[in-house]
Amino acid sequence: MDNVLSIAGASTLASPKRQMTEEKIMMKAIVVTDQAAGTAGMKLVERPEPQAAINDVVVQVHASGFVPTELEWPSTWTDRLDRDRTPSILGHELAGVVTALGYGTTGLSVGQRVFGLADWYRDGTLAEYVAMEARNLAPLPGDVDFTVGASLPISGLTAWQGLFQHGRLQAGQSVLVHGAAGAVGSMVTQLAREFCAHVIGTGRAADRQTVLDFGAKEFVDLGNDALKDVGGVDLVFDGIGGDIGKRSAGLIRAGGTLVSIVGPAEARPADGLAVDFVVESDRAQLSEIVQRVRDGRLRTNIGNVSTLDNAVAVLNPTERRKGKTIIRVRP
Numbered sequence: 599m600d601n602v603l604s605i606a607g608a609s610t611l612a613s614p615k616r617q618m619t620e621e622k623i624m625m626k627a628i629v630v631t632d633q634a635a636g637t638a639g640m641k642l643v644e645r646p647e648p649q650a651a652i653n654d655v656v657v658q659v660h661a662s663g664f665v666p667t668e669l670e671w672p673s674t675w676t677d678r679l680d681r682d683r684t685p686s687i688l689g690h691e692l693a694g695v696v697t698a699l700g701y702g703t704t705g706l707s708v709g710q711r712v713f714g715l716a717d718w719y720r721d722g723t724l725a726e727y728v729a730m731e732a733r734n735l736a737p738l739p740g741d742v743d744f745t746v747g748a749s750l751p752i753s754g755l756t757a758w759q760g761l762f763q764h765g766r767l768q769a770g771q772s773v774l775v776h777g778a779a780g781a782v783g784s785m786v787t788q789l790a791r792e793f794c795a796h797v798i799g800t801g802r803a804a805d806r807q808t809v810l811d812f813g814a815k816e817f818v819d820l821g822n823d824a825l826k827d828v829g830g831v832d833l834v835f836d837g838i839g840g841d842i843g844k845r846s847a848g849l850i851r852a853g854g855t856l857v858s859i860v861g862p863a864e865a866r867p868a869d870g871l872a873v874d875f876v877v878e879s880d881r882a883q884l885s886e887i888v889q890r891v892r893d894g895r896l897r898t899n900i901g902n903v904s905t906l907d908n909a910v911a912v913l914n915p916t917e918r919r920k921g922k923t924i925i926r927v928r929p
């Protein structure tokens with residue numbers, strides 16, 4: 599009994615449950631609890647460090663990415679049975695170092711550098727540690743910085759899957775990329791160009807040079823140019839949606855595809871496919887992507903880099919974001 603009391607540090611009889619709570623090691627994390635508050639509702643708090651379940655690893659997060667629309671995703675607020683899961687830790691992409699393996703977990707080892715995409719329904723990567731399934735991670739080569747590693751999973755995998763799996767891109771085809779200066783669009787532009795496609799990028803007037811530098815052959819200023827002047831294309835990769843997505847369906851040639859990453863297309867090509875999808879983790883594709891970064895075929899589009907202590911302010915910018923914001927959790 600003496601032992602129980604001294605471990606729990608309590609002056610009254612402690613229940614086993616209470617002891618466990620008090621022994622938990624805490625970590626810093628960015629959480630949300632209030633859906634109506636948007637990104638302004640983010641808070642830096644202390645949360646218990648996660649434990650590794652079967653097939654999990656615990657990763658010490660060195661750098662984390664963040665997609666602003668996370669706050670619109672149902673998975674940020676409820677679990678798979680639609681129960682409230684707040685406070686939920688934001689962020690679903692990371693680069694870091696494995697610190698623990700769950701029961702039966704193979705394929706990765708403690709001390710290994712990794713990067714990857716965390717489950718939408720679990721606590722995320724804007725934290726000092728995250729528990730996630732090993733299969734959602736790939737090795738991060740030693741010559742790739744953690745900041746760069748954390749910028750790749752969502753934008754790189756989305757671009758890869760949209761172009762090659764859902765869009766079935768062939769060499770020589772033409773691709774219209776909406777939002778080509780953005781995190782995903784810049785990856786799409788570079789990968790499509792590498793696979794010998796003719797890339798037409800779109801965006802705001804100020805992004806013309808950026809989009810051409812990423813490898814687009816043409817640029818369409820959506821504020822001033824007429825989209826219909828693009829003529830026919832084989833593939834539209836839509837990262838904007840709304841009216842722009844709708845007007846793009848008519849540009850698709852027979853047998854072509856409209857790939858949307860912003861929800862179901864509001865209009866479908868007359869003689870082609872319309873596909874919308876949510877990015878999935880894929881270790882082999884992560885390795886393909888990081889190899890391209892190492893050999894210079896792919897350039898990341900990183901904007902602001904900040905610390906976890908400053909993350910709430912940085913993720914609520916007062917000015918236009920340029921490139922992807924990365925939170926360097928361990929300096």
Ligand SMILES: NC(=O)c1ccc[n+]([C@@H]2O[C@H](COP(=O)([O-])OP(=O)(O)OC[C@H]3O[C@@H](n4cnc5c(N)ncnc54)[C@H](OP(=O)(O)O)[C@@H]3O)[C@@H](O)[C@H]2O)c1
Pocket residue numbers: 665667668752753756776777778779780781782783800801802805820821837838858859860861875876877918919921922
């Ligand atoms: N389905 C999936 O799996 C998946 C995966 C990743 C991302 N997404 C979604 O895809 C979208 C793009 O993501 P991202 O991370 O690439 O965002 P991002 O970095 O903000 O890129 C979007 C780009 O499109 C531009 N843009 C947006 N609306 C525009 C308009 N009306 N006219 C001209 N340019 C416009 C943006 O310019 P401004 O910055 O000036 O607005 C920005 O350059 C987001 O909605 C995100 O949630 C989906």
